Amino acid sequence: MRELPEARVTLAPVEAKAPGLRARRLLAGVLGRLYRDRWGLFFAAPALVLFSLFILYPLAQGLLLSFFEAGLSQDRRFVGLANFARLMGDSAFLQAVRNTGALVLGVAPLSTLLGLAISLVVFPLSQRAQGFFRLAFYLPGVASGVVLSLVWLWIYQPTYGLLNHLLGLAGGPRIAWLGSSEWALPSLGLVVLTWILGQPVLLMLAGLGTISPELMEAAHLDGAGPAARLWRITLPLLRPTLLFVLVTQTIAVMQTVVVVIVMTRGGPANATQTFVYRIYETAFDFYQFGYASAMGTVLFLFAAAITLVQFRLLGRELEG
Amino acid sequence: MRWRGLTGVLLLLMGSVLAGCGASGKSGAGGGAGGGRTRIVYWVTPEIKDVEGLEEQTREYGDYEKIQAAEYMKLHPEVEIEVQPLAAEELTKKVTASIAAGSPPDLLKDFLGRTAGYAHQGLLEDFLPVLPKEELEDYDPFYRKLYTVDGQLHGLPIYAWTIAVFVNRAIWEAEGKADLLPPEGKGDWTYDQFLTAMRAVAKPDRVWPWWAQFASEQADYCNYGFFWGKGAFVFPPGDYSRTTINSPKGVEALEFLVRMEREKLIPPGTTTLANSELQNMVGQGQTAAWGDSLYAFQWVDTARKQDRLKVPVKLQVLQFPHEPGLKSPMPVGPTAFVVFKQKDEQKRKAVMEFARWLNTPERQRIYCRNARQFPTRKSTGDPLADDANFKLVKQWMDENGMVDLGLTAPAYYQVRVAAMPHLQAAMLGTKKPADALRDIEAEANAILQRN
Numbered sequence: 001m002r003e004l005p006e007a008r009v010t011l012a013p014v015e016a017k018a019p020g021l022r023a024r025r026l027l028a029g030v031l032g033r034l035y036r037d038r039w040g041l042f043f044a045a046p047a048l049v050l051f052s053l054f055i056l057y058p059l060a061q062g063l064l065l066s067f068f069e070a071g072l073s074q075d076r077r078f079v080g081l082a083n084f085a086r087l088m089g090d091s092a093f094l095q096a097v098r099n100t101g102a103l104v105l106g107v108a109p110l111s112t113l114l115g116l117a118i119s120l121v122v123f124p125l126s127q128r129a130q131g132f133f134r135l136a137f138y139l140p141g142v143a144s145g146v147v148l149s150l151v152w153l154w155i156y157q158p159t160y161g162l163l164n165h166l167l168g169l170a171g172g173p174r175i176a177w178l179g180s181s182e183w184a185l186p187s188l189g190l191v192v193l194t195w196i197l198g199q200p201v202l203l204m205l206a207g208l209g210t211i212s213p214e215l216m217e218a219a220h221l222d223g224a225g226p227a228a229r230l231w232r233i234t235l236p237l238l239r240p241t242l243l244f245v246l247v248t249q250t251i252a253v254m255q256t257v258v259v260v261i262v263m264t265r266g267g268p269a270n271a272t273q274t275f276v277y278r279i280y281e282t283a284f285d286f287y288q289f290g291y292a293s294a295m296g297t298v299l300f301l302f303a304a305a306i307t308l309v310q311f312r313l314l315g316r317e318l319e320g
Numbered sequence: 321m322r323w324r325g326l327t328g329v330l331l332l333l334m335g336s337v338l339a340g341c342g343a344s345g346k347s348g349a350g351g352g353a354g355g356g357r358t359r360i361v362y363w364v365t366p367e368i369k370d371v372e373g374l375e376e377q378t379r380e381y382g383d384y385e386k387i388q389a390a391e392y393m394k395l396h397p398e399v400e401i402e403v404q405p406l407a408a409e410e411l412t413k414k415v416t417a418s419i420a421a422g423s424p425p426d427l428l429k430d431f432l433g434r435t436a437g438y439a440h441q442g443l444l445e446d447f448l449p450v451l452p453k454e455e456l457e458d459y460d461p462f463y464r465k466l467y468t469v470d471g472q473l474h475g476l477p478i479y480a481w482t483i484a485v486f487v488n489r490a491i492w493e494a495e496g497k498a499d500l501l502p503p504e505g506k507g508d509w510t511y512d513q514f515l516t517a518m519r520a521v522a523k524p525d526r527v528w529p530w531w532a533q534f535a536s537e538q539a540d541y542c543n544y545g546f547f548w549g550k551g552a553f554v555f556p557p558g559d560y561s562r563t564t565i566n567s568p569k570g571v572e573a574l575e576f577l578v579r580m581e582r583e584k585l586i587p588p589g590t591t592t593l594a595n596s597e598l599q600n601m602v603g604q605g606q607t608a609a610w611g612d613s614l615y616a617f618q619w620v621d622t623a624r625k626q627d628r629l630k631v632p633v634k635l636q637v638l639q640f641p642h643e644p645g646l647k648s649p650m651p652v653g654p655t656a657f658v659v660f661k662q663k664d665e666q667k668r669k670a671v672m673e674f675a676r677w678l679n680t681p682e683r684q685r686i687y688c689r690n691a692r693q694f695p696t697r698k699s700t701g702d703p704l705a706d707d708a709n710f711k712l713v714k715q716w717m718d719e720n721g722m723v724d725l726g727l728t729a730p731a732y733y734q735v736r737v738a739a740m741p742h743l744q745a746a747m748l749g750t751k752k753p754a755d756a757l758r759d760i761e762a763e764a765n766a767i768l769q770r771n
Contacts, residue, residue: 072419072441092741157597158589159528159606174525179589181748261409265536268591269745284413285737286767287437289420 059300065293072287083294093295095270096278099185100254103274104306106186107193108249114193115200115245116238120230122201123208134205138198145195149262152191153178156263178264184271191259196252200245207241208234243314247307254303275299357400358670362389363415363425364405365655367615367691370622381405384690385429388683392674399670408538408595412733419443424660426671429478432466432727433736435658439474440730440771445659446472450672458681463654463696466728475656476679479693481613482650483541484713485640490632491521491529491608505708507639507716508648511549511576514641518585521608528587530580531598531610534744535591537736541651541725542611543743547573548649548723549642554739554764560729561768565739566754566761574746574753581747591744599623605631611640614692614710637709639716647720650713653727654696731771735764 034041066083068076087093122133140148155162156177164174177187211234219229235242257276260266266273266281279299283292366381378384382405389401404425406414412434418424419438428435438444448456451473456464463477484507492498500517502509509517518529533539544554552570554563564570580586587593587607601607603623610616616635623629642648657675662668677683681700688695688703692710695703704710726732739760746756 072416072438072443074422153594153597158593159587159601160604174588176589176592178592181750184592264592267535267741267744268748269750270741280413281737283420284416286734287416 062293062296063300065290066297068290068293070288070290070293076290079290083291084298086291087294087298092270092273093278096266096273096275099271099273100256100275102185103189103192103256104250104253107189107196107253108246111193111197111249111253112200112242112246115197115204116242118197118201119204119208120234123205130205134202137201140195141198145258146262148195149191149259152259153263156187178272179268181268181271184264184268188256188259188263188272191263192253192256195259196249199252200249203241203245204238207238211237239314243310246314247310250306250310251303254299254306275302357398358667359400359402360427360667360671360674361425362401362403362427362429362674363411364403364429365411365431366405366408367429367655367693368687369690370618371686371690388678392677396670399674401674409536419660426660426662426667427675428658428660429655430658432475432477432654432656433725433732435475435656436469436728437730437733438658438660439469439472443661444472444474445661445668445672446474447476447659447672447675448473450669450676455676458697458699460696460698466654467656469728475658476675477654477656477696478679478684479688479691479695480652480654481615481691481693482652482713482717483545483611483613484650484716485545485609485638486612486616487517487609487636487638488602488605488631488633489636490634491527491605492517493634494632495521497521501636502638504636505712507637507712509638509641510644511546511641515580515585518580518609519583522583522585524584527606527608528584529608530585531601531607532577532580532586532590532747533593533595533598533611534740534747535593535595537733537740539595539611540736540739540743541653543577545611545640545648545651546577548651549573549640549646551643551646553723554735555724555726555729557724560726560732563735563761563764563768565764566757570757571754574743574757578746578749578753582749586747591747600628602633603629603631614704614707614713617709618690618692637713639720649721649723650717651723651725652694652717653725655693729768731767734767734771738763738767 065076067078067080069079069083070076118133118137122130125133158164158174158176158179161177163177168174175183177183215233215237216229219233224232255276256274257280260272260274260277261280264272266277275295276299279292279295282288282295362385364382364385368384369378369381371378371384374384374387377387382403385405386403389403393399393401411430415424415428415430415434415438424443435444456473459477463480464473467473467475467477487501489498489501489504492501497517497520500513500520502513521527521529533542547553547565547570550569550573552565552567552573554565556562556564577586581590587598587601598607598610599619602610602620614637616637620629620633620635624633639648639650657679659668659671659675662671679697681695681697684695684697684700685703687693688700692704692707694714695701726735729735742751742756742759742763745751746753751759
């Protein structure tokens with residue numbers, strides 16, 4: 001036992017004398033590993049290169065730019081945290097944060113629940129019927145956002161639109177769906193919901209397909225009713241899918257912008273101003289690229305924080 | 321060996337990706353002049369289509385400019401021109417994004433309210449050194465002055481619009497109320513006369529006579545038109561360091577618009593209605609009057625030919641209302657060819673040469689006739705001399721004078737955008753008109769000070 005300190009004493013000079021050796025070993029290890037994984041790297045390389053060029057590099061540039069005052073010209077002035085401080089007093093930005101929060105809280109859980117409900121109804125159907133519903137719900141997701149928004153514009157149009165026409169037939173009042181502060185955000189939320197609903201349906205149908213029918217049969221034999229099977233078997237086994245859907249839906253709703261550009265331009269009176277639209281407007285209408293980047297950084301932090309919280313809450317048992 | 325081959329493939333792949341990016345960047349910037357042909361990227365705002373005599377070939381915006389480019393390339397085989405028409409809704413953001421990315425177009429045809437901002441940032445070429453004296457002096461001094469920023473002529477003015485009130489007289493005639501409108505050939509009326517005429521044709525849930533445009537800054541002149549007749553303006557003449565919109569007369573003007581909304585003289589949802597929706601409403605007889613440029617005649621004609629007018633439409637042009645004893649001044653909005661800064665001297669010459677070729681008096685005549693706008697060169701003459709409405713509006717411009725819109729203020733466009741949410745809030749009733757104007761003043765002055 002007494003020898004241990006001596007051993008340490010003798011080892012330390014050896015380490016200090018051979019840092020080059022250690023570095024060489026490390027390098028050889030890394031190169032060896034790279035060589036071993038060469039085919040994996042080869043196939044991943046195009047995606048990695050594109051991801052680095054078009055995601056990582058702009059992300060780093062955006063983070064950097066948020067500490068500068070930058071306009072249309074290439075001149076930049078370092079302003080430290082001033083852009084972030086200014087955000088706190090920017091009423092339009094705060095309104096955008098509130099609106100985005102309302103959209104996320106209203107649409108993301110609803111699309112997840114609706115996606116679950118629809119997939120539970122569709123799953124027992126024949127493969128053909130399942131295929132039809134998969135396509136039907138996923139179609140808006142792959143259609144052009146602009147085209148969808150234009151269709152919804154016609155539906156919501158206050159004087160000759162479909163919705164008010166139907167309401168009128170039922171004796172209802174004429175509503176300015178997008179032109180009133182009370183209705184504009186919920187109306188926009190509905191458009192976003194129809195747009196993103198396809199992904200949860202598709203993923204949950206796939207998730208349901210991975211649950212062993214034997215488990216269900218055993219539970220049935222043990223006397224478990226449909227509700228108990230849903231609660232005790234389906235939902236726990238769908239938890240990874242639910243987590244993934246909730247995270248991706250939250251991020252998708254946080255990034256709502258196309259419908260805003262086409263349908264309301266953030267109006268009326270900022271009632272549909274969203275986080276990303278505010279960034280877009282700040283950069284391309286007000287030419288404040290540094291300030292817009294600061295907003296983008298805050299959005300990034302928000303999205304990361306929400307994702308972490310969701311992982312913590314829903315992913316706890318997955319880790320175990 | 322296999323490892324080396326793999327590395328080679330990877331490098332090749334990365335090289336091709338980078339080369340792709342390089343090529344696209346070069347394209348955005350219009351390419352260089354070295355070696356082959358000089359490539360010019362030319363972006364145009366949507367103002368000219370259905371050109372007289374070329375209706376079949378110019379059905380869409382940008383078609384006419386493509387014909388011109390082909391003609392120029394025939395004359396100058398060493399030049400290659402790529403024409404890109406811009407959509408009205410996204411043109412500002414697209415140009416801004418291209419500037420921010422370092423690849424703006426070489427040549428842009430756009431409105432002074434936007435190009436002056438680019439000039440203030442030092443992004444545009446100066447035309448003064450390349451224009452011969454007689455050519456320079458052929459441009460109306462009024463427009464030359466407007467386009468001079470920091471002693472540089474930042475664009476070649478092409479034409480200019482003015483905004484007036486357009487009414488579908490057929491609606492008043494059908495109601496037997498045409499006498500409430502100023503007689504044809506006369507244009508001025510007071511706020512009370514205007515209100516009486518609008519009330520006369522309003523029908524609950526069917527006709528909202530005044531087509532107000534509060535959805536975006538693009539049509540804000542049609543709202544500010546109600547301010548000018550009371551002597552309230554966004555900027556004091558020649559002083560763009562502050563806004564004067566928040567004045568007792570300004571508040572009165574906004575209250576007037578809000579009152580029309582409360583009386584349902586303005587369509588529901590006016591704060592987000594798009595221009596195309598409002599054009600449909602005109603075609604369906606749901607609305608009867610609006611602010612517009614003389615291009616209104618053109619789009620109404622096109623709608624008629626395409627059978628999109630479901631009710632008779634008989635356009636009459638009028639002035640915005642004014643207070644007794646005051647006149648309603650006319651706004652003027654010129655468009656110009658501007659050239660973004662070029663690094664290559666040969667290419668700079670080529671782009672400026674092309675811009676001058678595009679803006680000869682003969683070509684200006686064609687633009688003016690088809691965009692229904694006023695020429696900027698003396699030798700262009702009077703392209704719409706046969707048009708009684710054109711003459712009438714010109715007469716009002718001379719008699720009533722022109723509004724100083726502040727188009728050359730460095731932050732003109734940003735002030736316009738910033739004002740919209742507050743004007744919308746007033747129309748929705750979530751802000752009192754006085755509060756809305758106070759907030760516009762605070763925000764606009766902050767923007768003006770920053771710039």
